[in-house]
Amino acid sequence: MADRFNTFIGWLLFAGIVALGLSAISSRYFLADKHHEIEEWGYPIEGAEEEGGADEGPSLPALLAVADPSAGERVFAKCVSCHTIEQGGPNGIGANLYGVVGEEIAAPRGGFEFSSALKDVGGDWTFEKLDEWLKSPRAYAPGTKMSFAGLSKPEDRADVIVYLNSMGSNLPLPEVQEEPAEDEAAAEGEEAETVAEAETEAEEGAEAELEAAPGE
Numbered sequence: 001m002a003d004r005f006n007t008f009i010g011w012l013l014f015a016g017i018v019a020l021g022l023s024a025i026s027s028r029y030f031l032a033d034k035h036h037e038i039e040e041w042g043y044p045i046e047g048a049e050e051e052g053g054a055d056e057g058p059s060l061p062a063l064l065a066v067a068d069p070s071a072g073e074r075v076f077a078k079c080v081s082c083h084t085i086e087q088g089g090p091n092g093i094g095a096n097l098y099g100v101v102g103e104e105i106a107a108p109r110g111g112f113e114f115s116s117a118l119k120d121v122g123g124d125w126t127f128e129k130l131d132e133w134l135k136s137p138r139a140y141a142p143g144t145k146m147s148f149a150g151l152s153k154p155e156d157r158a159d160v161i162v163y164l165n166s167m168g169s170n171l172p173l174p175e176v177q178e179e180p181a182e183d184e185a186a187a188e189g190e191e192a193e194t195v196a197e198a199e200t201e202a203e204e205g206a207e208a209e210l211e212a213a214p215g216e
């Protein structure tokens with residue numbers, strides 16, 4: 001019994017030593033590897049952060065204010081397989097879009113058969129609604145027959161919307177309203193600048209003193 005117990009302890013010790021040895025060896029090799037892995041993980045996370053930031057980009061009115069109809073005409077190349085835009089143009093897979101900005105959603109356009117999904121949305125095509133629609137037609141009007149994935153770039157949507165607007169609508173663009181939070185930040189920024197300027201002036205005026213006490 002005592003013999004067996006000793007054998008057991010012996011094996012246990014042996015196993016412990018082997019385990020220690022293995023972990024020492026493996027940590028030497030794997031730590032280097034992990035370091036590598038962690039470095040690589042950094043990239044996708046950075047990318048995700050960038051994407052998140054893009055979501056909180058400029059507001060639609062701000063984008064429209066700087067949007068470019070001729071850039072929008074180039075974006076519209078993605079639409080021409082289904083839509084015409086010139087006045088009196090024929091309907092195709094999609095309706096002619098002349099003067100669509102500000103018009104009733106799914107208004108009868110030369111007898112175009114809109115889906116009930118889009119007809120049920122109701123109201124007029126405002127800049128905001130067009131932006132939502134063009135971001136993802138399927139999300140905006142589930143069941144729509146416009147089989148187009150959408151324009152994911154807010155700038156592309158703004159450009160194409162001002163282009164649509166230039167074709168028969170010419171509605172005034174929505175006013176850019178600065179968000180209160182931004183206002184405060186801007187005001188704070190100005191204050192900080194003024195303080196910084198004052199400090200710089202003070203520094204320039206009392207260089208000798210500053211040299212004596214550079215920390216202040």
Ligand code: HEC
Binds near residue numbers: 076094107115134141
């Ligand atoms: C694959 C064909 C196709 C493409 C590409 C396409 N559309 Fe459409 N579009 C349609 C169809 C079909 C409808 C009608 C949707 C419905 O009735 O549900 C529609 C409807 C619309 C409407 C609503 C018209 C109205 O009078 O209410 C607008 C605006 C529009 N499309 C703009 C665009 C723009 C801008 C693009 C390009 C960025 C585009 N579409 C790309 C097929 C397309």
